[in-house]
Amino acid sequence: DLRGVMRSAALVRAPETATLPVARECLTKPVAQTGAFRFVIFNGAYNEELSSSGPLPAGVTVTSLAAALAAGDADVLGALKADGPGTGDAIVALNTALMQDGIVIRVMPGAKVERPLAILNLMSGGFAQAAFLRSILLVGAGASVSLDETTAVCMPDATQANEALTVVVGDGARVDYAAQVAEQGEGAVAVHGLFVTMGANARFNGFCLVPVAGLVRRQIFARLEGEHSTISLGGLSLLRGKEHA
Numbered sequence: 001d002l003r004g005v006m007r008s009a010a011l012v013r014a015p016e017t018a019t020l021p022v023a024r025e026c027l028t029k030p031v032a033q034t035g036a037f038r039f040v041i042f043n044g045a046y047n048e049e050l051s052s053s054g055p056l057p058a059g060v061t062v063t064s065l066a067a068a069l070a071a072g073d074a075d076v077l078g079a080l081k082a083d084g085p086g087t088g089d090a091i092v093a094l095n096t097a098l099m100q101d102g103i104v105i106r107v108m109p110g111a112k113v114e115r116p117l118a119i120l121n122l123m124s125g126g127f128a129q130a131a132f133l134r135s136i137l138l139v140g141a142g143a144s145v146s147l148d149e150t151t152a153v154c155m156p157d158a159t160q161a162n163e164a165l166t167v168v169v170g171d172g173a174r175v176d177y178a179a180q181v182a183e184q185g186e187g188a189v190a191v192h193g194l195f196v197t198m199g200a201n202a203r204f205n206g207f208c209l210v211p212v213a214g215l216v217r218r219q220i221f222a223r224l225e226g227e228h229s230t231i232s233l234g235g236l237s238l239l240r241g242k243e244h245a
Contacts, residue, residue, distance in 0.1 A: 022124045023050055026154035036118035036148055043124055044100040044131035050122075059111025059143065065102035065134055076104055079136050079166050085195040085221035092193055092221075095132055095164045102135040105147075109140030109170065116146040121163055126155035132162045141170035141199070149179045151190060158187035164195065171199035171226060179208040181216050192218045200226025208235040 023042045027050065037057060040050035046064040056062060068076040086092040107113060123131055139145055153159050169175050181190055196204055210216055222231055 020047075020050070022126075022154050023047070023122055026122055026152065027120075034116075034118050034148060036116035038118045038120055039103050039105070040120045040122060041102060041133055041135070042122045043129070044133050046101050046103045057113050057115050057117070059108040060113055060117070060145075061106045061108075063104050065099070065104055065136065068104045073104070075106075075138055076136060079138065079168055080134075084166070085197060085223045086193060086219075089193075089219070089221075091162070091191055091217070091219070092164070095134060095162045095193060098132040098162070099134040099164075100132055102133040104136045105138070107137075107139045107143045107145045109142055111140065111143045111145075113143070113145040116148060118148040118150070119165075121149070121151040121161070123153045123159050123161060124155065125153035125157040125159055128158050130160040130162075134164045134166065137165065137167045137175070139167070139169050139173045139175055142172045143170065144174040146176040147178075149177070150182060151180070151192065152182045153184060153188065156184060156186075156188065159184075160188070161190045163191070164193035166195045167197070167204070169196065169198045169202040169204055172201045173199070174203045175205070177204065177206045179206070181208070181210045181218070184216070188215065190216045192216070194218070194220045196220070196222040196231065198222070198224045198226060198229045198231065200228060202226065202229040204231045206231070206233045210235070210237040
């Protein structure tokens, strides 16, 4: 079945091209140039060595999803609960079953994070490859943060990516989110899920740009659990030939 096929693809041994030098070269491309504090997920696993160095912005803490799950982190388990946004969707279920790693970003209540944060999901490419990842952004009450998320393949090929981002916005908090799906090879399949849960008097602004695509499916699930909250969503796809988004 589909799960078995994609699991087999994910477990194919990466050849010599799947090395850190490949990722470092990829980070010199314009798509990776940003003034944000950058967190890199390479071939499905959070890589601190490739991420921005130096102290995190005040009020921000970070851990890998794998470490958070191993520690039984209650907040992370709560964000991934079975009755959350996207429940019942087959692609979401596939991501949940096969997710390898990701990043968990926490913004403390009341923190005003001035420097944008960025998640860069990289695949080495150069061969048929699959990756499954889930990242989580937990924003405390009254806090505000901007997050950019970019997906790219260093050596574009017929890759398969199943990526998801879970965002929990506390009461009175604000999140500005921008996503980009770039550097995809011909025959590539990129599936992205965005799950947003909002408290009262919260705001979420989201935008996605797809400048280059093989086949891209992006789906959004939002749950406004509190009163007087606002969510704004937009996007732009620049497609050519047989590209689909």
